[in-house]
Amino acid sequence: MAEITTPLPAAGGVSSHASGERASGATASRFEVFSYDDRIVRYFVVATTIWGFVGMLVGLLLAIQLPFPGANLGEYLSFGRLRPLHTNAVIFAFAGNAIFAAIYYSTQRLCKARMFSDTMSKIHFWGWQAIIVSAAITLPLGITTSKEYAELEWPIDIAIAVVWVVFAVNFFGTLWHRREKHMYVALWFYIATIVTVAVLHIGNSLAFPVSLTKSYPIYKGVQDALVQWWYGHNAVAFFLTTPFLGLMYYFLPKAAERPVFSYRLSIVHFWSLVFIYIWAGPHHLNYTAVPEWAATLGMVFSVMLWMPSWGGMINGLFTLRGAWHKLRDSVVLKMFVVGITFYGMATFEGPLLSIKTVNALSHYTDWNIAHVHSGALGWNGFMTFGMIYWLVPRLWRTPLWSQKLANAHFWIGTIGILLYVIAMYASGVTQGLMWRAFDQAGRLVYPDFTETVVQVIPMYWVRMIGGSLYLLGVVLMMVNVWKTVRRAPKELPDPAVAVPRQRLAEA
Ligand code: HEM
Ligand code: HEM
Structure with a gap:
């Protein structure tokens, strides 16, 4: 102590x-x-910014490679090798480190307890970074299971399971030793994340290894596809949604200095969200060999998901009632409002995309890419940036180096997202309509696939500009964080806390 x-x-x-x-x-x-152990939170914050930059730089390279194939710089840096590197880096390294920072900071405060074990916190941090580095080496080498968002081969999968279990023990140990009886809703979102990700990862990664770098899944054909998209969809649900909702429920009321709009709504939408999400995976497999009824079931559950998703959005935005004027001066709140708004848009669009007739147009097109990035850049990115701008001055006990630069980040990032997603919507709908255009004799109007490719290239240029702006925003944030940290006191002792014994006895 x-x-x-x-x-x-x-x-x-x-x-x-x-x-x-x-x-x-x-x-x-x-x-x-x-x-409280704030050192570990500082580690996760720094890792978030570094991996965010790396992952998005790779994303930008991909965005350049599509309209300019010459940018495929040899086998190891070709589009096919780098695409999974981008998705793994931004989801598991950028968003992953961000949610760990959020969980380690807020869980200690909500439980009025230090993390259960400092050693476990360190194993979690360094273990996770080692996993990211091994992904960054193996994926460009072409070592992959070829299952989307679960590409890493079995030795790394085992490492992920071990590190995740350490994280889980550390988290539940802290819950067990908590001094606050009530478990605030953010903690419930974290519990759902930790339990479900473990089940998904282990369930989907079961495989027969044939060498150190190659394995085959224990599932076959349609079963394999169903398990994969049960995992894939719930990776979105329990890695990119529930922990970020937990983050929202902790950091938004803090930044707005307002209680959450409706605690009852937070509980209702929590339980309905976690119950419904888990069934929606087959919407990724419409019009495939998956039985018709299973795809329909996935569609129905996806449509039902709209309500609990919007429960979260409404609760977030309404928490700002009476505090909207604070947006003018608070970059944190601005980031959160745009983040939550994009969450609302992505979760309105998701159920729409799952409807079979809409999916017949959208599937395989850039509409998906627009949907993904409105969620990823808007919701995950901006919630993370807002949290970082809130945390950094507190963790390093120094005012943020430049509010102006943070505001510039906000505007440049927002314009970047808009350019990115509008370009991809235009491209996606163009592709979908051209692929299904028939002439009066029933022949395809555009039988040559390259015709659609040529048509969407201008949209790819716009996406490139949008992506560059978004990345520029991240660079501005890194400069701001770096300058703030440089001015911080050399010694940063863990913040000490005192809880009245009387209150503990009551709890
Ligand atoms: C500068 C920012 C970014 C740029 C320029 C960018 C660019 C790209 C590009 C070009 C692709 C490939 C699209 C295709 O295959 O046609 C892609 C895919 C993807 N990106 Fe990003 N990205 C960025 C940030 C992010 C972030 C922050 C996340 C998540 C937190 C993310 C998640 C994904 C996912 C999940 C896919 C795969 C989508 C799918 O398979 O449908 N990206 N990105
Ligand atoms: C109510 C919530 C949501 C529903 C019902 C939903 C539904 C869908 C549907 C139907 C697809 C297209 C499947 C296909 O045609 O292949 C899709 C793709 C995707 N969505 Fe969502 N979505 C939701 C929210 C989100 C959010 C908030 C994010 C990100 C933070 C997200 C990330 C993704 C990703 C990464 C893909 C691409 C998967 C792939 O690689 O093919 N979704 N979603």
Whole structure:
């Protein structure tokens, strides 16, 4: 435990701000004193920014390679090798480190307890970074299971399972030792994330290894496809949605200094979301060998998902009631509002895409890419940036180096997303309509696939500009974080906290 550097509150309250006073013996006996591990949160924040930059740089290279095939720089840096590197880097390295930062910071505060084990926190952090590095080496080498978002081969899969279990034990250990009886809704979203990701990862990765770098799944044909998209869809649900909702429920009320709009709504939409999401996977397999009824079931559950998803969006936006004026001066709130709005749009669009007649037009086209990136860049990206701008001054106890630069990031990033997704919607609908255009004799009007490719190239240029702007925003954030950290005090002791013993006895 760290030395107490916190002024103890007079009654009832808990302080998490370190400052020069020492607790007197008498006061300390009325309080239980402990500290939070913020060092590990700082590690995860730094990792988020670095991997975010790397993953999106690879995304930008992909965006350049599509209209300019000459940018495929040899076998290892070709589109086919780099695409899974991009998806793994942005989902598991960028979004992954971001949700770990959110979970480690907020769980300790919500439980009024330090993380269960500092050693486990470190194993989690370094283990996860080692996994990312092994993905960055093996994927360009072409070592892959070829299952989307689960491309990593079995030795890395085992490492993921082990590190995840360490994370789970550390998290549930903290819950077990918590000093706050009530479990705030953010914690429920984290529990859903940790339990379900473990089940999905282990379930989908079961394979027969034939060498160190090659394995074959234990599932065959349609079964394999169903398990894969049960996993794939729920990776979106439990890696890109539930932890970010938990993050929203913790950081948004903090930044807005308002209680959450409706606690009841948060509980209702939590349970309905986790129950419905798990069934929606077959919407990725419309018009395939999957039985008709299974695809229809997936579609029905996807349409039902609209409501609990919007429950989260509404609860987020309405939390700002009476606080909208704060947006003018708060880049954190601006980021959160745009992030939550994109969540609303992506989760309105998702159910729409799952409807078979719409899917007949959208599937295999860039409409999917637009949908993915409105969720990824808008929801996951902006929620992460908002959290980083909120956390960095607190974690390094130094005001943000430049609010102006952060505002520039917000506007450049927003324009970047709009250019990216509008271009991809235009491209997707163009592709879909051209592929299904028939003349009066029933022949395809565009039998030559390259005709559609040529048609969408201008949209790819616009996406390239949008992606560059978005990445430029990330660079501005990195500069801002770096300059802030440089000005921070050399010593950053863990913040000490005091909880009245009386209150603990009541809990
Ligand atoms: C500068 C930012 C980014 C750029 C320029 C970019 C670009 C791209 C490109 C060109 C593709 C391939 C599209 C295709 O195959 O036609 C792609 C795929 C993908 N990207 Fe990004 N991306 C960016 C950020 C992100 C972020 C932050 C995330 C997630 C958090 C993300 C998630 C994905 C996913 C999941 C796919 C695969 C989509 C699918 O298979 O349907 N991207 N990205
Ligand atoms: C109510 C919520 C949602 C539903 C019902 C939904 C539904 C869908 C559907 C129907 C597809 C197209 C499948 C295909 O034609 O192949 C799709 C693709 C996708 N969605 Fe969503 N979506 C939702 C929310 C989100 C969010 C919030 C994100 C990101 C944060 C996201 C990420 C993705 C990704 C990555 C894909 C591409 C999968 C692939 O590689 O083929 N979705 N979604």
